[in-house]
Amino acid sequence: MLTLFHQPLCPHSRFVRLVLAEYGLATRLVEEKFWERREEFLMLNPAGTVPVLVEEGQPAVPGVSIVIEYLxxxxxxxxxxxxxxxxxxxxxxxxxxxxxxxxxxxxAEVSGPLVNERVFKRYMTREQGGGPPDTDSMRVARHNIRYHLAYIGWLVQTRDWLAGERLSYADLAAAAHISAVDYLGDVPWNDDEAARNWYARVKSRPSFRAILADTVAGLPPSKNYANLDF
Amino acid sequence: MLTLFHQPLCPHSRFVRLVLAEYGLATRLVEEKFWERREEFLMLNPAGTVPVLVEEGQPAVPGVSIVIEYLxxxxxxxxxxxxxxxxxxxxxxxxxxxxxxxxxxxxAEVSGPLVNERVFKRYMTREQGGGPPDTDSMRVARHNIRYHLAYIGWLVQTRDWLAGERLSYADLAAAAHISAVDYLGDVPWNDDEAARNWYARVKSRPSFRAILADTVAGLPPSKNYANLDF
Structure with a gap:
């Protein structure tokens, strides 16, 4: 049995959830408030970050890139x-x-600042890093996303999927980060049609359903977040 | 033939150089001033960072963790x-x-800020991010290194090497980052004897020789940088 310590709007956790769903691996999800630095959790991952995957009888596997290599x-x-x-x-x-x-x-440039400022900081105390969102940081992130969307659009105009002719970790990583930003309504979908068409294809996969059903208390998703025809 | 685009004091580049030396792989080294964002270099790595490994006839392999997986x-x-x-x-x-x-x-907490503030910024124009070093950022990094040294010391008191009974990528990664900070004289070696003994063992390996011979114009290494008995 697999257990994933995660946060619903953490893009790295979402990427792992997508991979687990693509592989049909039943996994127990545990929502970890990593900013509380719970002692038992720090024993699983001294870095104190999500996601962490635990396979029964095995040492914990912490960190998104380590988890996907392990899988x-x-x-x-x-x-x-x-x-x-x-x-x-x-x-x-x-x-x-x-x-x-x-x-x-x-x-670093988009999903981290937006999710941190708009989501995680709501739950943190001052000592944990909470407080009002830093609007400068959010403004920069909303500016940065434009060139990333253009990069996705450029890639999928020469290939079927981001890394080549087949769906890969690259698509699920990109879609996971974009989905977290899309939950917050911060993806300028009218900017790049090729990128939007690519995301529509990934978003329609059954592996995406659980992610589209996520709702965070007090912070409803943007209007078209779960809409497959956005 | 392998070519590595690197910077002498970039810790990620040093890690790759150590691995190449351990494996006895003859490699052409090209010093890349990545902050100049040279167009040909951006074609090898759109992210514009070093290290990048190029194997003749193969697509470029950019980024430290991707290079070591590839190797x-x-x-x-x-x-x-x-x-x-x-x-x-x-x-x-x-x-x-x-x-x-x-x-x-x-x-993020130690070697990046120190090398950036004390080395790379010397060569950058204002537009590239240059300017006088941010002493606050350096002070925080010098504070942070202490708990990392303690972590190394704690690990090697229960194991021969950082990740277990054998020398691994973990030791070379840690030693590469520490060597860059040591060049700058910012490692408080008296803090942790176990960590110092571990570093002495890694530093004595033949794979380390080229790194200990590095000198950066206008910025001589600290007194004991190349000393195996420090």
């Missing part, structure tokens, strides 16, 4: 045609490059 | 006993966790 190593071969990671080293590098583009760069 | 996939099996990454999925997760601890967390 490929333990479940990838069994997934056959549905495997989300190519087997050629060069193609793997390209999938990792794009997954890192969203998990690291997009997160 | 394991293409060179790991041939390395036999000297392989720097275990084969068991759980043990790989632990090596990745620690490599990420240094490449991401230590870099």
């Amino acid at each position: 490929d190593e333990t479940r990838g071969a069994d997934a056959g045609d549905r495997r989300l990671f190519p087997t050629d080293a060069g193609e793997r590098a390209e999938v990792r490059r794009l997954a890192s583009w969203f998990n690291d760069k997009f997160h | 394991d996939e293409t060179r790991g099996a041939d390395a036999g006993d000297r392989r720097l990454f275990p084969t068991d999925a759980g043990e790989r997760a632990e090596v990745r966790r620690l490599a990420s601890w240094f490449n991401d967390k230590f870099h």
